[in-house]
Amino acid sequence: MGELSLWVALLMAVWAATVSFAGGQMRRADLIESGERAIYATLAMVVLASLGLLTALLTHDFSIRYVASYTSANLPKVYTITAFWGGQSGSLLFWALILASYSAIALWTNRTRNRELMPYVTGTLAIILVFFLAMICLGSNPFERLDFIPADGRGLNPQLQNPGMAIHPPNLYLGYVGTSIPFAFAIAALLTRRLDAEWLAAVRRWALLAWFFNTVGIVLGMWWAYVELGWGGYWAWDPVENASLLPWLVNTAFLHSIMVQEKRGMLRKWNVTLVVSAFLLSIFGTFITRSGVISSVHSFAQSPVGMWFAAFLVLAIVVTAYLVSTRLQDLRSTAELESMISREAAFLYNNLVLVGIAFSVLWGTLFPIISEAVRGNKITVGPPFFNTVNIPLGLLLLLLTGIGPLIAWRRASVANLKRQFLMPVAAAVAIGILVFALGVHDLAALLSFTFGGLVLATIVQEFYKGVNARHHMYGESRVIALPRLVARNRRRYGGYIVHLGIVVVFAAFAGLAFKREFDLTLNPGDSKTVTDAWGHRWTFLSQGISRYSVLNRDVTAIALDVTRDGKPAGVITSEKRQHVDSRGAPTFEPSTEVGIMGSFKQDVYVVLAGVRGADDAEIRVTFNPLVRWVWLGGALMALGGLVVMWPAADRHRAQSGYAAVLKPRPIGERVPDLVGA
Amino acid sequence: MLKGAGNPFLIGGALVLGTAGYLAASAIKDTGVYYLTPGELSAKTKTDPTFYETGVKVGARVVNGSIVRAPGGMQVAFKMTDGAQTYDVVYRGITPDTFTDGVDVVVEGRLGRDNTFRATTLLAKCASRYENAPEKYKTTPGYKRAEQRA
Numbered sequence: 110m111g112e113l114s115l116w117v118a119l120l121m122a123v124w125a126a127t128v129s130f131a132g133g134q135m136r137r138a139d140l141i142e143s144g145e146r147a148i149y150a151t152l153a154m155v156v157l158a159s160l161g162l163l164t165a166l167l168t169h170d171f172s173i174r175y176v177a178s179y180t181s182a183n184l185p186k187v188y189t190i191t192a193f194w195g196g197q198s199g200s201l202l203f204w205a206l207i208l209a210s211y212s213a214i215a216l217w218t219n220r221t222r223n224r225e226l227m228p229y230v231t232g233t234l235a236i237i238l239v240f241f242l243a244m245i246c247l248g249s250n251p252f253e254r255l256d257f258i259p260a261d262g263r264g265l266n267p268q269l270q271n272p273g274m275a276i277h278p279p280n281l282y283l284g285y286v287g288t289s290i291p292f293a294f295a296i297a298a299l300l301t302r303r304l305d306a307e308w309l310a311a312v313r314r315w316a317l318l319a320w321f322f323n324t325v326g327i328v329l330g331m332w333w334a335y336v337e338l339g340w341g342g343y344w345a346w347d348p349v350e351n352a353s354l355l356p357w358l359v360n361t362a363f364l365h366s367i368m369v370q371e372k373r374g375m376l377r378k379w380n381v382t383l384v385v386s387a388f389l390l391s392i393f394g395t396f397i398t399r400s401g402v403i404s405s406v407h408s409f410a411q412s413p414v415g416m417w418f419a420a421f422l423v424l425a426i427v428v429t430a431y432l433v434s435t436r437l438q439d440l441r442s443t444a445e446l447e448s449m450i451s452r453e454a455a456f457l458y459n460n461l462v463l464v465g466i467a468f469s470v471l472w473g474t475l476f477p478i479i480s481e482a483v484r485g486n487k488i489t490v491g492p493p494f495f496n497t498v499n500i501p502l503g504l505l506l507l508l509l510t511g512i513g514p515l516i517a518w519r520r521a522s523v524a525n526l527k528r529q530f531l532m533p534v535a536a537a538v539a540i541g542i543l544v545f546a547l548g549v550h551d552l553a554a555l556l557s558f559t560f561g562g563l564v565l566a567t568i569v570q571e572f573y574k575g576v577n578a579r580h581h582m583y584g585e586s587r588v589i590a591l592p593r594l595v596a597r598n599r600r601r602y603g604g605y606i607v608h609l610g611i612v613v614v615f616a617a618f619a620g621l622a623f624k625r626e627f628d629l630t631l632n633p634g635d636s637k638t639v640t641d642a643w644g645h646r647w648t649f650l651s652q653g654i655s656r657y658s659v660l661n662r663d664v665t666a667i668a669l670d671v672t673r674d675g676k677p678a679g680v681i682t683s684e685k686r687q688h689v690d691s692r693g694a695p696t697f698e699p700s701t702e703v704g705i706m707g708s709f710k711q712d713v714y715v716v717l718a719g720v721r722g723a724d725d726a727e728i729r730v731t732f733n734p735l736v737r738w739v740w741l742g743g744a745l746m747a748l749g750g751l752v753v754m755w756p757a758a759d760r761h762r763a764q765s766g767y768a769a770v771l772k773p774r775p776i777g778e779r780v781p782d783l784v785g786a
Numbered sequence: 787m788l789k790g791a792g793n794p795f796l797i798g799g800a801l802v803l804g805t806a807g808y809l810a811a812s813a814i815k816d817t818g819v820y821y822l823t824p825g826e827l828s829a830k831t832k833t834d835p836t837f838y839e840t841g842v843k844v845g846a847r848v849v850n851g852s853i854v855r856a857p858g859g860m861q862v863a864f865k866m867t868d869g870a871q872t873y874d875v876v877y878r879g880i881t882p883d884t885f886t887d888g889v890d891v892v893v894e895g896r897l898g899r900d901n902t903f904r905a906t907t908l909l910a911k912c913a914s915r916y917e918n919a920p921e922k923y924k925t926t927p928g929y930k931r932a933e934q935r936a
Contacts, residue, residue, distance in 0.1 A: 449798065461799055465806035472810050477821060487821040489843055490814055497813040502806060628860055628880060685883075698884040718860075718880035727860055729880050 111161025112252040115202075118154035118209075119242040121147045126235035133228030133301075141228045145216050148231060151238055152209040159206050162199060162251050166192055172258045175199055175251045181264035183661045183691045191275040192265050197399065197414065198251035200278065204395075205241040207286045212238065215290050215315070223311050229297030237289055244417045267662070267688045267700040273333030281326030281353055285391040287319025288356055291363075292388035295381050299432040304377060304439045309367055312384065314754065316367070319387070320360045321750035327353050328743030339701040339716045341626060341731040343739060346495040351474045352394030355467055359387040362463040369456050372518060377440040378433070379460070385429045390467075392422050397474070448520035455513035462506045469498045500553050504560060507615050510608050511537070511563035514571060529570075536566035549622075557619035561612040568605045568612075575602070599752050606749030613742030620711075620735030627730045628718075631669075641711065641732040648672045649715075652680075654724040663687045663695075667717045667726045671706065681706050683717040683728065712736045819843050819894065825870030827897060843894045844903065846873075850887040866891060866903070873897070877905040884910040 125147035132140030162175070166189050171177040179192040179199070188195075194203040212234040219227055245251070268274070291312035298308035330353065331343035344350060363383040369376045396418035433440075446453055472479075473490045480488040515529040540562030541555065549555050572591070575598070579590035595602040623642035631637060633653035640646050650670040657664055665685040671678045684702035687695050704715040714731040721727065821843045822830065830837040846866035853864040861878045875893060885891065885908065895905035 454798075458798065458802060461802045462806075465803055469806055469810040473814075476814060476818065480818075488814075488818045489821045490818045493817040494813045497817065498806070498809040501809060505802075630860065698886075700883055716880070721855060721857065727880065 111158045111165070112246075112250065114154040114157040114161065115242060115246050115250075115252070118151045118158065118205075119239065119246055121151040121154060122235050122238040122242055125151065126232050126239055129228045129232035129235060133232065141231070144228065144231045144235070145220075148209070148212050148216055148235060148238075151235075151242075152213045155202075155206050155209045155242075158252075159193075159202060162202060163190065163193060165252075166190065169262070171260075171262050172254050173251075174253045174255050177255060177259050177262040179262065179265055181262040181661075181690055181696075184262075184265055185270070185660075187275065188265050188270050191269075194278050194282070195265055195269050196251075198245065198249040198253075200282070201241065201245050201249055201414070202251050203279070204282055204286060205238065205245060207282055208234070208238055208241060208289060211286060211290055211315075215293075219311065223294075223307065225301055225303055226294060226297040226308060226311070229300045230293045233293035233296045234289065237293075240417070240421050244414060248417055249414050261691050264661070264688065264690060264696050267686060267697055268337055271333055271337050273329050273336065277326055277329035277333050279326075280322045280329060284319050284321070284323030284326050284353075285356065285394065287315060287322060288360065288384075288388040288391045290315040291319070291384045295384040296429070296432065299381065299429075299436050302436060302439050304381070304436065306371060306374075309370060309380065313364075313367055316360055316363055316384070316387075317750065317754050320357070320364060321747065321754060323353070323357045323360065324743065324750060325747050327357060328740065328747070331743075332740060335736065336703055336705065337700075339703045341624075341714055341716070341729070341733065343736070346470075346473070346492045348474050349394075349398050351470050351495075352390075352397055355390040355394060355470060356387045358463050358467040358470070359383055359390055362460045362467075363387060365456050365463075366460050369453050373453055375442045375446065375453060376457075376460075377442060378437065381433060381440065383460075383464075385433070389422065389425055389429075390471075392418060392425065396422055450516060450521045450526070452513065452516050452518045452521075455509060455516050459506065459509045459513060462502055462509065466499055466502050466506070469502070470495065473498070503615070503618075504553065504556050507557065507560040507564060507611070510611060511560060511567045514567055514605070514608075532570055533563050533566035537563035540565075549619075551619075551622040554619035554622040557615050561616050561619075564608055564612045568609055571605060572602070595752065599755060603749045603752030603754075606752055607746050608749075610742045610745030610747075610749060613738050613745060615742075617735040617738035617742060620733075620738070623711075623732075623734045625732040629728050629730060631667075631726045631728060633724050636670075639730060642734060643710075645673050646675075647678075647713065647730075647732075648675075649681075649728070649730065651726060654720055654726060658689075661688055661690075663689060665717070665720060667720075667728065669704075669715060669728070671713065679706060681713065681715045683715045685717050685720070707737055709737050710734065821845065823868040823870070824866060824873050825868050827873075828871040831897065837897070838899050839896050841894070841896055843892060844873075845890065845892045847890050848885070848887055853885075853887060866893065873901060873903045875903045875905055877908045879908070881908060882910045886910075 125144045127144075128140045128147070129144030132138070132142075132144055164170075165173050165176050166180055167186075169176065169180065169182055175196060175198055176192075179196045180189050184192070192199065194200040212231075215234070216227070216231060219230070223230075294308045294312045294315075298304050327350075330350070334340075334345070334350075335343040360383075363380065366376050366380055366383060370380050396415060399414045399418060446457075448454065473494050477487050477489045480486055511533060515526075515533065517525050537559050541559035544558040545555060549558065572594070575594045576587050576590045579585050579594055580587050583590075585593065625639075625642050627637075627639045629637045629639075629649065631649065631651035633651050636648050636650035638646055638648045648671070650672075652668040652670060655666050655668070657666075663686070665687075666682055667684075668680055668682045671681055681704040683704035685699055686702060687699045688697050690696050701716055701718075704717075706713040706715075711732055711734040714733050716729045716731075718727040718729050819841050820830075822845075824844060824846050827837065827842060827844055844866070846868050849865035849867050849872065853862060855862050860880060861876065862881055863874065863876045865872050866875050867873075875895075877893070877895075889910050892909045893903065893905035894907040895903055897903050
């Protein structure tokens with residue numbers, strides 16, 4: 110049944126693509142409407158197929174290869190459900206489900222708006238749907254049956270049996286797929302040559318939504334890698350990690366440059382390019398995850414699905430390059446950059462840096478392939494490459510995050526600069542000196558804290574000014590003025606909350622300079638003492654190894670009594686797990702449960718690496734400073750994103766306010782700085 | 787396209803992108819390492835002895851039964867091969883959970899003139915990490931057909 114509904118969905122999507130483009134060309138309302146209905150029908154069919162797969166998973170129908178490959182009878186229920194996106198074909202179906210849902214929502218919310226664009230939006234989305242559904246039906250079908258019915262399935266890889274992994278991929282997919290709606294609008298705008306601000310207004314929220322899920326997905330992925338993979342870090346510049354970062358960088362750039370086009374009518378080519386690139390990079394990310402062209406610890410098995418993605422990627426690049434190049438005339442700016450010292454210029458630099466980072470990450474990720482093709486030698490680059498390139502660029506970006514919001518649009522006056530910069534710069538210098546005095550002498554870390562201080566002071570000053578303005582204007586108490594300020598200018602102050610998250614995350618990155626790592630071997634009763642970066646002496650006393658079985662695994666665990674500077678600090682346990690199937694036979698490789706004793710200052714991160722002989726434990730102890738701040742910063746960024754996106758209770762007002770901003774302005778007219786100034 | 791103030795902006799932009807480009811190019815030169823198979827490494831060292839004691843990355847398979855762990859310490863010795871060439875490897879540190887006989891590994895380190903490879907990092911690759919297609923299914927007709935179809 111599931112398979113049948115997939116085929117029907119495919120046909121529906123083909124129909125939608127055909128009649129939408131035809132309807133748009135011939136201006137036939139009946140065809141356009143038929144195309145939109147076909148998208149809704151596609152969604153219904155994909156939902157049906159998804160329910161079919163979910164039912165098969167939950168009823169343990171092991172005659173289906175996918176079910177047998179990714180679940181087993183003793184797998185906890187929640188992971189039986191998450192196995193939906195745990196494997197290749199299931200995750201593709203999940204992707205199609207999200208895309209169909211997004212498409213339907215986009216069509217529904219635009220049923221009375223943007224009517225000139227919509228046929229082409231529908232058509233473009235339908236083509237993407239056709240691609241995914243065809244790939245699922247022909248290349249990687251989740252409903253494929255085995256010729257026999259195994260007694261039990263293989264079970265889910267234990268490393269995927271983690272709450273982070275249960276929700277990380279959906280978020281990432283929601284983010285990846287989210288870029289296809291702005292892409293569809295961009296294509297529609299290019300095709301119809303309606304390249305004014307109309308299409309941008311329609312996609313801003315979608316780009317934000319994609320950005321939001323992308324952010325959450327990346328942070329959850331980092332958290333999962335940190336607690337589950339046991340190598341002591343959260344980011345390894347692995348190709349798959351890079352692949353998730355690339356659309357994020359480009360989308361972040363877009364969310365900034367869109368403001369320049371709205372306010373000044375500039376950067377039109379650039380914005381189209383960014384929207385298209387974000388989508389292409391999302392597809393590219395999926396491609397390198399699936400194809401095995403770049404070896405990665407995260408890779409799915411090598412599979413022919415990669416070729417589908419490669420073909421689609423090439424097709425999409427060719428089509429969009431053609432469209433953009435033939436429409437350059439329509440993409441001319443309506444205004445010019447007037448001064449280097451202006452908000453526009455700050456945004457431009459922010460964009461350049463973001464795109465520069467994206468390029469260097471892409472370059473480093475692809476370098477093994479490029480070098481092999483060009484020089485016949487496979488040369489790989491690792492974390493040292495990415496750190497060398499991205500630490501300076503990242504710091505520059507952080508600096509711009511502090512500067513941008515302080516500079517006026519168009520042309521900043523000296524008085525304006527003085528007034529705006531005095532406090533933040535003073536605060537940044539003070540923080541820099543303080544941190545240096547505290548013993549931070551690593552240049553990158555020092556700059557990170559100083560620039561972070563600048564951004565922080567900028568945000569505080571902006572909030573303070575806004576609150577004060579309300580206080581004086583409306584006579585509100587400052588306590589009431591703050592939430593109202595944010596509520597009335599969600600976009601601006603939500604953005605500042607995101608910036609705050611960025612500062613926190615950068616501070617946490619700076620903490621990596623103080624990471625310490627020790628490999629210890631401990632017999633029961635043995636103790637070893639090591640010193641962390643702050644000079645504290647930590648003693649680890651082994652209480653010995655215990656072995657026991659639970660649910661679907663055999664566990665070997667070590668418990669360590671920990672003392673800090675002679676005072677008891679608690680117990681850390683770390684486990685080695687061997688998962689077993691329902692008959693007790695081992696499945697998968699053993700996996701490690703990390704023991705973490707955390708505080709906001711640092712995590713003590715203990716991994717039981719192995720047991721030699723009877724109970725000779727090999728452990729690795731890592732002192733990871735400020736790791737919690739990464740999760741905190743990630744949460745702040747997500748919160749800021751939510752504030753910006755939150756549909757206003759007074760929705761109509763928000764929209765009309767939006768329209769006011771979008772109203773074309775004659776060049777030369779003074780743009781009022783709406784808030785805060 | 788831009789007048790007056792445009793030029794400094796273009797210069798600034800070129801500066802930013804130039805810096806990024808320069809950083810990327812120089813970092814590749816400084817941190818890029820060859821990724822070779824044992825056979826390729828052997829060929830390289832024959833024609834160019836500077837490949838001894840040079841940091842390289844090697845992808846190979848662990849020879850069955852060759853893993854020897856030093857008692858007490860964290861040192862492990864094993865043999866890796868690609869069929870064409872076999873090298874002894876020594877590595878000190880924690881081995882990944884997936885490191886066992888017959889797995890594909892990627893080691894980073896230096897090949898000594900004694901033809902022993904001293905690895906500083908050791909990664910074990912599960913051929914299909916999250917797929918884990920079971921051996922027994924591979925022998926069934928259904929699986930074969932699926933492979934061909936796919």
